[in-house]
Amino acid sequence: MRNIVIVTTCLLTTPALGQGKSFTLDAPEVLVENGFLKHLLPRFSLKTGIRITVEAAPADAAFGAEGTPVFQEDDRVWHFSKTDGPHTDAFFEWLTSDVGKRTIAGFKVDGLALYDPDVRIDAAVVATETDGDAALGEDISLTVCGRCHVVSDKNRMNAIGSSPSFALLRSFPDWLERFETFYVLKPHAAFTQVNDVTEPFPDHLPSPIAPIEVTLEQIDAIAAYVNSIKPADLGAPLTSN
Numbered sequence: 001m002r003n004i005v006i007v008t009t010c011l012l013t014t015p016a017l018g019q020g021k022s023f024t025l026d027a028p029e030v031l032v033e034n035g036f037l038k039h040l041l042p043r044f045s046l047k048t049g050i051r052i053t054v055e056a057a058p059a060d061a062a063f064g065a066e067g068t069p070v071f072q073e074d075d076r077v078w079h080f081s082k083t084d085g086p087h088t089d090a091f092f093e094w095l096t097s098d099v100g101k102r103t104i105a106g107f108k109v110d111g112l113a114l115y116d117p118d119v120r121i122d123a124a125v126v127a128t129e130t131d132g133d134a135a136l137g138e139d140i141s142l143t144v145c146g147r148c149h150v151v152s153d154k155n156r157m158n159a160i161g162s163s164p165s166f167a168l169l170r171s172f173p174d175w176l177e178r179f180e181t182f183y184v185l186k187p188h189a190a191f192t193q194v195n196d197v198t199e200p201f202p203d204h205l206p207s208p209i210a211p212i213e214v215t216l217e218q219i220d221a222i223a224a225y226v227n228s229i230k231p232a233d234l235g236a237p238l239t240s241n
């Protein structure tokens, strides 16, 4: 009988019992210093019983420049990234829920709300990851695509007016997908060959104009270049200089 009592006591005092529901979070100093995390984290823990320890990377989750946009301060967008797991998932869900958003919006410095949980994703602010060589991409764009498209100011006078400018294309949210697949999109398929990807033009349908030939690496470079250009301001006349 005595033995059983001792075993029970041990179990209850084993620290491991209380440690299950927790994860580590890496966050830039400023979020700690301005008191935001002190405002945010305890409110989440109270609701869920999940404890968050702020720790430098590598951590289970992070606030920073990568991941899903979760709140915004003027033009600066804060992102959240995480490893998979029930506790980090729960935090992400909470952050993006109405309650989480109200909690973010409720944080004030000197009486003023600092972070806006309704992130306005603006093509000009969100940089996309591309791994091509942007300088090479500009050269290829000018020589190969510049026959029709305004690529930059350098060929503004030589392009064909009916082709959208690269700056205009860059302003579309799915610009990257369009550039990665441009050779199957109209009108390019009829005159474009991508090494090792496209079939040769059929004999009875030769390219109607001087054909374009590019490699996949060159398309990557073009995408990297397009990523670096300023999207056209759709509110302004497209023909303005």
Ligand code: HEC
Residues within 6 Å of the ligand: 141, 144, 145, 146, 147, 148, 149, 162, 163, 164, 169, 178, 179, 182, 185, 186, 187, 188, 209, 212, 214, 222
């Ligand atoms: C012979 C002229 C010509 C050349 C050369 C050309 N394009 Fe185009 N491109 C066009 C035209 C015209 C359109 C508009 C098609 C439309 O609106 O349906 C277009 C549209 C596009 C689009 C948008 C397609 C869509 O459906 O969203 C992309 C992306 C694009 N071009 C990329 C390129 C790239 C990259 C190159 C060079 C490697 C290139 N183009 C070369 C004429 C050309």
